[in-house]
Amino acid sequence: MKTILIQLDTDPHPSTFDRVVAIDAGAEELFSYGGVTPDNVTGLVHGAMFTRGPGDLKNTAIFIGGSQVEAGEALLKKVTKLFFGPIRVSVMMDSNGSNTTAAAAVRAAARHLDPGHTTAVILGGTGPVGHRAAQILASLGATVHVSSRSKDRAEATCAAIRKVVPEGKVSPCGLGDEALAALEGAQFVIAAGAAGVEFFDEATWSRSKALQVAIDLNAVAPAGLGGIGITDKAVSKDGTIRYGAIGVGGTKMKIHRAAVQKLFESNDAILDTAAIYEIAKTL
Structure with a gap:
């Protein structure tokens, strides 16, 4: 059949x-x-x-x-x-690739740090990928700052995440100085904003001494985090491991294919954000 x-x-x-x-x-x-x-x-x-x-x-x-x-x-x-x-x-x-891309970004970071014992900043955190990356990280036990131009939208996203992850340590965060302050104590940052939006230039975001992993998911220039190349994959510079959109893309494609294959193992699977991340963990 x-x-x-x-x-x-x-x-x-x-x-x-x-x-x-x-x-x-x-x-x-x-x-x-x-x-x-x-x-x-x-x-x-x-x-x-x-x-x-x-x-x-x-x-x-x-x-x-x-x-x-x-x-x-x-x-x-x-x-x-x-x-x-x-x-x-x-x-x-997986509308707009949101679940598979978010899962791939978190899995990339997990090669270099323990997401469950991490403070993370999600720039563009109210968008489809940022929201789901924040949700995955919160489910793992991370402390997550959801950053947006609109503080109200950031709070709404945090509230939505808490409905799924009641114990989630998520908080809203603005952009500019507020996001930079959050970055000072963060080990992990994801830039998941709209195409063509640069949140910070390299000299600004790289001042954070705590950062271990920085991922930019913007495939259209300029990068959301200046200085990260679109093809960067585990590139080490100034003490931070960097990934660009294509650097994460290979893992995203593996997750997407594996999830489709998983559909045919039973007739009762519902592959949403959490389930797709569980698949990502097996790859």
Whole structure:
């Protein structure tokens, strides 16, 4: 029996990136749908649930993608509500690559420090990747400063993380001097802001004596942290290990492929932020 991955994309056109990764991960058949919303998804999910017997449903799975993470999360919530008893299929949500990229960034840092005993600053922490990186770190026991231009948005992100990780040590942080003050006592920083935004030049951020690992996830110049090259991978400079977007990208791709493969091991997996990080830990 062939494995079938059903791609539900919230954008009008299903992502070609996600389609290529699905094929490379071993999906034998790929059904791709764009413009999917909670209002029109029911028939697609029922088609996945009711065409194979319970013992064969592990060969069908759903991947939720698209550029808007909130739309993907709403779709995941609706999809899982449609399941009942053993009549269900595994589902993965990775809108905008948020979960796999965040997992890859934390795993990169974990090669050089213990994330559970770390103070981290997430610049652009209210964005899709920054939010999820902060959530993963909080779940591991790190102290996390979520930095944003809007302190209110940073607090809202911290509140959302606390709902998932009640014991999470997360706090909101502004940019500029407030973020620099947080960096003074941090061992780890991730820049996960919008394309083309430089948070600090190299001379400014590298003044922190505590920093051990700095990761910049911006693939479009300028870097969010000046001086980090897009292809940097475990580059040591001035006492800090540096990673650029492509330097983290290889690990992100491995996680993405492994997660798609995981979907076909059972019919009841729900691969969200926490579950995808657990997969990342095995690689």
